[in-house]
Amino acid sequence: AQTVTQSQPEMSVQEAETVTLSCTYDTSENNYYLFWYKQPPSRQMILVIRQEAYKQQNATENRFSVNFQKAAKSFSLKISDSQLGDTAMYFCAFMKPRGGTYKYIFGTGTRLKVLA
C-alpha cells in the first residue's frame, strides 16, 4: 500500500525568506501524481502545485516550486519570498489511477508559520 510521510509537524520562517517542506512516499508504481495542498486557518483546502511522475521537469507555480526526486521517492515543496498569507497547514498527497478509479493518500501535514 502507498504511504505518504511528512516528517516535519511544524516549521517557521521569516517573512521574505525561503522554506522547504519535505514529503516522501512509498510506492512500487511508475505512473502517479503528487500534490501539495494548503489549508489556511479558514480550513479551506487549496491546491498549491501538482506534479505528474512521468514528467522529469519540476513543477513551478509563482513562488512555489517542487523538487521531485522519483528514484528517492521525494517530493519537497519550496516556498520563496514567504508571505504572511502563506501561514497554513500544508499537505502532501499521492494519487495513482487504477482500474477505472483512483484514491488519494494524504500525509499528516506540516504546519507552517510565517513570522513578521
Added chain:
Amino acid sequence: NAGVTQTPKFQVLKTGQSMTLQCAQDMNHEYMSWYRQDPGMGLRLIHYSVGAGITDQGEVPNGYNVSRSTTEDFPLRLLSAAPSQTSVYFCASSRSLGQQTYEQYFGPGTRLTVT
C-alpha cells in the same frame, strides 16, 4: 458556480444519534469523496464514488454509509454516532479518469462533535 458545498458547517450530536452530512457539487465531476481530518493524522479517506450508482470504501469506512444517486450529490450518513467520530469532515470532487488534471476541489468542511 458554487463549487463544492457542505451542510451543516457545525453539528453537535449525542452518542447513538444518526445524521447525514450533505455534499453537493455543480461542476459535473464524476469523482467525489469524503475525508475526515483529525489532529496529527492528516486527511483519511472514508468513502468515495467514481460516478452515480458506484461507491467504494476508503481507509476508515466503519460507522459511515454513502450513496450516489445523482452526479451532484454525495451524502455521508453516520448510523449511530460515537465520540470517536468527532472530527472535521471534508467532501471533495474531481474530474473523471481521462481528464488528466486530477485536482480535487474541497468543500468548506463540517465540524462534528459527538458527546
